[in-house]
Amino acid sequence: MWGNSRVPEVKTTRVADAYLRLKEEILSNRMPSGFQAPEPEIATLLGMSRTPVREALIKLEAEGLVELIPRRGARVLPVSLEDMAEIYEILTALEPEAAAALARRRPSKEELSGMEQATLEMEKALTANDLDAWADADDRFHRLLLELHGNKRLLAMVSVLFDQAHRARMVTLRMRAIPEDSTRVHREILEGIAAGDEAGVAELFREHRKRASSELLDILKKFRLSVL
Structure with missing residues (x-):
């Protein structure tokens, strides 16, 4: 029981880390508008596994910063x-x-x-x-x-x-x-x-x-x- 309770905590920490790092890349325009890459490539850039990166991208999509495209990965959205x-x-x-x-x-x-x-x-x-x-x-x-x-x-x-x-x-x-x-x-x-x-x-x-x-x-x- 005690061992299992640590899994969500670790996962949450990794998701938060991926979210903050990706957000900083987008807000600083190091990942500029129109930047697009498959999720595995983004995970490799961050040196992380795909799962926390995927969850971070979902959160960033909800905030209007990226668009998730089936089979094509994520694209940084423009601001019109x-x-x-x-x-x-x-x-x-x-x-x-x-x-x-x-x-x-x-x-x-x-x-x-x-x-x-x-x-x-x-x-x-x-x-x-x-x-x-x-x-x-x-x-x-x-x-x-x-x-x-x-x-x-x-x-x-x-x-x-x-x-x-x-x-x-x-x-x-x-x-x-x-x-x-x-x-x-x-x-x-x-x-x-x-x-x-x-x-x-x-x-x-x-x-x-x-x-x-x-x-x-x-x-x-x-x-x-x-x-x-």
Whole structure:
């Protein structure tokens, strides 16, 4: 009995490992849009058996990152202009309200330390002209805000959208202006939350998402990037 109880734990660990590794490859565009390979080949690339890789791919398919094709393996899905317009519309509706609710309860300096660190890293990354580090810190800022907000269902739902938006951002990052304004707004949002400025934080966040959406969609239209 005791020996059998360890089998699901080991399996779960391997599935989680395969899932995280594949997701990182996709989000970083090392497995770019359109990448396709049979499951055995993907398993070989990861140095793992097929079973955990298969289960990881099923989870990634549910998140809209890959498509499983019978007898042909898995394909990394594109993110279309329409997809990104829908994603940013949802983020623009949900994130400002979450930020306002967080400001309402005036989190402590300790609670905001993660967001403060992410903001500092964004500022340092700009100085160092390290856009990849900037994008990682930006992504972390948004996720930490929702974690502090505390609605687990909202975090789970929006995290999937964050992943898809992150892919688009990484592809178009060097086609945009240096994100100085975005970094400044993140600092202002953080200060507004600390000060309990619900209305100000909501407005800042809403305008921030609208500008980001407009900029991204304009790039996709201009360069006709129907797939990322």
